[in-house]
Amino acid sequence: MPDTAITPDPRAPYDHIGVEERLGAHNYRPLDVVLARGQGVWVWDVEGNRYLDCLAGYSAVNQGHCHPRIRAALIEQSGRLTLTSRAFRNDQLAPYFEELCALTRSHKVLPMNTGAEAVETAIKAVRKWGYEVRGVPEGEAEIIVCAGNFHGRTITVIGFSSDPETRGGFGPFTPGFVTVPFGDAAALAAAITPRTVGVLLEPIQGEAGVIIPPPGYLRAARELCTRHGITLILDEIQTGLGRTGKLLAEEHEGIEADVTLVGKALSGGFYPVSAVLSNTEVLGVLRPGQHGSTFGGNPLACAVARAALRVLVEEGMIGNAARIGARMLAALRGLGAPRVREVRGRGLMLAVELHPDAGGARRFCEALRREGLLCKDTHGHTIRLSPPLVITEAEADWALERLARVLAGPTPEAPPPGR
Template sequence: MSSSVIDFIATEARFGARNYEPIGVVLSRGEGVWVWDTEGNRYLDCLSAYSAVSQGHCHPKILAAMVEQAHRLTLTSRAFHNDQLALFYEEIAALTGSHKVLPMNSGAEAVESAIKSVRKWGYEVKGVPDGQAEIIVCANNFHGRTLGVVGFSTDPETRGHFGPFAPGFKIIPFGDAAALEEAITPNTVAFLVEPIQGEAGVIIPPAGYFTVVRELCSANNVMLVLDEIQTGLGRTGKLLAEQHEGIEADVTLLGKALSGGFYPVSAVLSNNDVLGTLRPGQHGSTFGGNPLACAVARAAMRVLVEEGMIENAATQGARFLEGLKDIRANTIREVRGRGLMLAVELHSEAGRARRYCEALQAKGILAKDTHEHTIRIAPPLVITSDQVDWALERLATTLTQDLS
């Protein structure tokens, strides 16, 4: 590393909270699937800011929408109407088939908003006794890092020394429909679950799981809340991951790719019953639904559809997955994926996945480890066949090495 790179990293360490452990590269520019560091080295981005940059870095049409709106009006608060919010509502509802929309900023805010909303629905519509609402979640979940969310995490690193935590959550195994059926009681208001557990290492549930989940929730008047913040908007080769099993959630959470990486934008999408219980003053956000966010999100959704990114994710994801499975390496325990949401899990004897991510960096690929032995691979949805093949060559070379 050059002295300037070391200076950037050292300054971060000196002034910043140590709540991240980034790969040792300092990025300064991005375009499409590529990013460049401060020394001019080019890398294929295989993380996409955890799927937030699905449309590619600095997409020109999203950038143009952002700049145009920034010249006109950026923030009014929800004390007044603005000329972008209604259009955002109309377009996201048309795209997803939703009835009501609650705009927020971060994905974690969307999760917290959904928790509040389904509890309120439980008390005012379902008739659950006050203070007794239960929400079922899954082990190894990741729904953000707010205090409310980490209270039902099963990751000790996430929970340690942050308590006490709010009650009202039951934790069951992911992908186990029988466990869900057993956990439901008359006080259950919702089942909050990721269609694919991303942070846990791209864990895909058994085929048919969500079909049964949908039936159980409907039969017991339980809101099915799908956290599609990582899986949604084309990442898995469908607009929403729920479409792989032909179901519809009662509440859908979107974020990350909703702005194409330009601005924090998230949304809670629901039927009328859940969001219909909210009244003025009961929930809100100064920046949620601001005109700049809405203009950016509208452009991000538009290019996703108009430029065929969802279909490309399905095509290139299948190519990438097949190529990863073809790599014959003693280091690999399992390859998993759907669309361009992929993971390579290494045998524990191979050592930490971070070492392989650092080796990939040296070959021009940026990926990130999760859960010690898993490499996540999630390039922008604009990746081409040639770029997939280029990445596979370097992954094959790296994964056949013994870096333990």
């Protein structure tokens, strides 16, 4: 018998934070709240304290925590068939493709698991399209990206990040990317060369602090890509599936991308699901054996995604995001708190940027946690707000009361170092 038990002593209080800090890699800096249960917009910690979740798993939980219809689909499918690999067909994949294409007006789907995998898949497909269809010499393809981007954490993706914290110590990086300022159509036009095969951008830069480009920018990018015969790739992993008050954020400017990346809310927060949406010309260059994923398109993922899409549409969550988002944006802009530099947002993708002399957004997120509101700081001075799309007017007003109290009140104490 081993000297120590595998499971902790149930009679002793369990030190979740201490054990996590001791045994886990320190690649995250979470708020010190240990969550144990969730329902709708609410979550409860291990001590029974209730919080309104204003992050929603970076938009993965758009449909609310533990949505009963998605949970039922997960449970039902998990008792029938969970994984076949793509070596065989399964009875959930074709209906998933059909429903996703009908909803998003896409012609082809390549199923993956995580957002980063979807981005990597798009890069591979568009490069291959550039060589085989557009005639770019092998090994010379370039994809234009935007400063301030966040497309994931893989080596290729961080290689074209402009955030030194993301890049530092991880090189050498994958070549073939050209960076231009976000929101600058003239800079984008000037960067296009005969080697350019695609433009990859977020309709709104979420991780950068909900940075919204000038009106007409996406339309200009679409026109440039059409004129030069290159692909427009929109990373809608956070902005898509209702977050901005439209199914896809591209709809705000009435355009359609050549390649659209979705994930996060495609799972309803239950199971990793992502997809590359495109057409036969782009995805048709991939042949058997050239790309794949053991779990991509598995029957459990497909069943979950089908349910996640149905509740998003049938329960009016997209329209609710537009209505409640406008209400929250107006209220936040009307606070008049001196330490607030700017409030930005579209739908339920909101950000409160503080003046640098406010002492950093982290301390305000800590104070909001003590008020029962869970938010996320980003880039030092910005508080991100992205509650589940099922939030009601009463719940939004509850959150706004606490935001007003903390933002207009005394400056909170700084969190301890490393916390």
